[in-house]
Amino acid sequence: MAETVLCGLIGAGIQHSLSPSLQEEEARQHGLRMHYQLIDLDAAGVGAEALPGLLEAARIIGFAGLNITYPCKQRVIPLLDELSTEARAIGAVNTVVRVADRLVGHNTDASGWAWGFERALPEADLSRVVLLGAGGAGAAVAHAALGLGVRELGVFDVDPSRASALAASLRSRFTDRRVVQVEDLEAAVQAASGLIHCSPTGTQKNPGMPLPEKWLRRSMWVSEIVYVPLETPLLKAARRVGCHTADGGHMNVGQAIGGFKLFTGADADPVRMDSHFRRLASHVATG
Numbered sequence: 001m002a003e004t005v006l007c008g009l010i011g012a013g014i015q016h017s018l019s020p021s022l023q024e025e026e027a028r029q030h031g032l033r034m035h036y037q038l039i040d041l042d043a044a045g046v047g048a049e050a051l052p053g054l055l056e057a058a059r060i061i062g063f064a065g066l067n068i069t070y071p072c073k074q075r076v077i078p079l080l081d082e083l084s085t086e087a088r089a090i091g092a093v094n095t096v097v098r099v100a101d102r103l104v105g106h107n108t109d110a111s112g113w114a115w116g117f118e119r120a121l122p123e124a125d126l127s128r129v130v131l132l133g134a135g136g137a138g139a140a141v142a143h144a145a146l147g148l149g150v151r152e153l154g155v156f157d158v159d160p161s162r163a164s165a166l167a168a169s170l171r172s173r174f175t176d177r178r179v180v181q182v183e184d185l186e187a188a189v190q191a192a193s194g195l196i197h198c199s200p201t202g203t204q205k206n207p208g209m210p211l212p213e214k215w216l217r218r219s220m221w222v223s224e225i226v227y228v229p230l231e232t233p234l235l236k237a238a239r240r241v242g243c244h245t246a247d248g249g250h251m252n253v254g255q256a257i258g259g260f261k262l263f264t265g266a267d268a269d270p271v272r273m274d275s276h277f278r279r280l281a282s283h284v285a286t287g
Contacts, residue, residue: 006062007263008037010054010076011069012047013205015040016228018280019067022256023263025276030266039066042205048075055079055096055103065097065263070200073109073136080105089173090143092136095259108258109140114148115257115270116250117223124221124244125193128152130182132210133198134159134166137225141198141251142166146174154192156182158199186215194221202232209233218242227252230281253277 005027009019020036027034039054041047048071055076058066068076073092077083080093081102087093093105117124129150131142134157146153153170157163163181170179182188189195189211201210203226211234216222222238227248238245253274260268 003033005032005034005064005264006037007034007065007067008039008058008063009067009069010039010041010051010072011067012041012071013203014038014069015043016204016284018228018252018277018284019256021280022253022273022277023260026256026260026268026273027264029269029272030264032264032266034264041072048072051076052079058096059098059101059103063098065095065259067259068094068096070135070137074139077105079103086110086143090140091169092139094136094140094255095262097262106258106262107140108255108262109137109251110144110147111258112253112255113141113223113225113251114144115254116252117144117148117246120246120250121221121223121244126150127193128154128191129194129196130154130156130185130188130192131196131198132156132185133200134163135198138198139166139169141196141225142170143173145196146170146177146179150177152178152180154180154182154188156185156188185211189215189220190217192220194223196223196225197234198225200226202226202229202234204228207233209237213237213241216241216243221245224248225251227281228284230284249274249277249281 023036082104084106087105087107094109095106155163155167167181200206221244223246225248257268
């Protein structure tokens with residue numbers, strides 16, 4: 001019998017994650033046996049301070065790899081033995097792979113968002129974009145957006161110091177682009193050609209809207225990274241206004257494709273994985 005590939009996800013409030021089914025089914029299609037374990041900090045009654053113990057346990061037990069999500073994408077970095085070039089540049093990790101006894105951090109959020117964005121909004125106006133949320137996911141998406149050609153990026157976060165730090169980091173890497181910290185979010189959104197939402201607002205754990213619907217305009221596009229629920233309040237509002245939109249499933253599938261390659265060495269089938277995700281998401285929505 002083939003050895004089981006043991007993987008998992010560390011994060012808070014992740015009981016509704018579709019990652020276990022998504023990764024295990026793709027492994028089955030490749031003739032592999034995979035067990036993907038949710039390691040929910042909320043369910044365990046602990047916070048990110050549990051990360052050192054969890055990573056050491058994963059190393060001892062023999063996990064092939066781990067996905068890392070909110071609120072651990074930046075806090076995990078000091079605990080790793082090595083970072084990929086992209087993870088180091090972004091300053092956030094969403095995938096950890098065990099290589100012998102070493103834990104190596106990668107970031108597939110950036111490539112995953114870019115993959116999904118180009119599929120969902122291929123004709124998007126990239127002239128002036130607002131990024132809402134400067135955490136680990138926001139940092140990855142910001143790098144991807146600038147890499148796709150965004151000419152001016154405004155960064156906003158409820159923690160101004162975090163937005164300032166990310167904007168400064170981006171300016172140092174993308175010297176030919178304009179990157180600014182946004183202080184007046186309403187004015188920035190009113191002038192934007194597009195909005196990328198990268199905060200936890202809209203998840204089942206943090207329901208609600210990250211900004212008032214009246215700020216949205218028909219002429220702008222909206223990219224959401226929250227995928228549970230797939231139809232977030234922000235997406236519903238944007239569609240009522242008439243905006244072109246990209247739901248969070250696009251990024252989720254894109255980053256999962258990259259993660260599957262890192263975990264198994266095999267190339268996931270993007271069409272199959274996306275179709276499977278959409279079936280899973282529709283069952284969640286109607287369940």
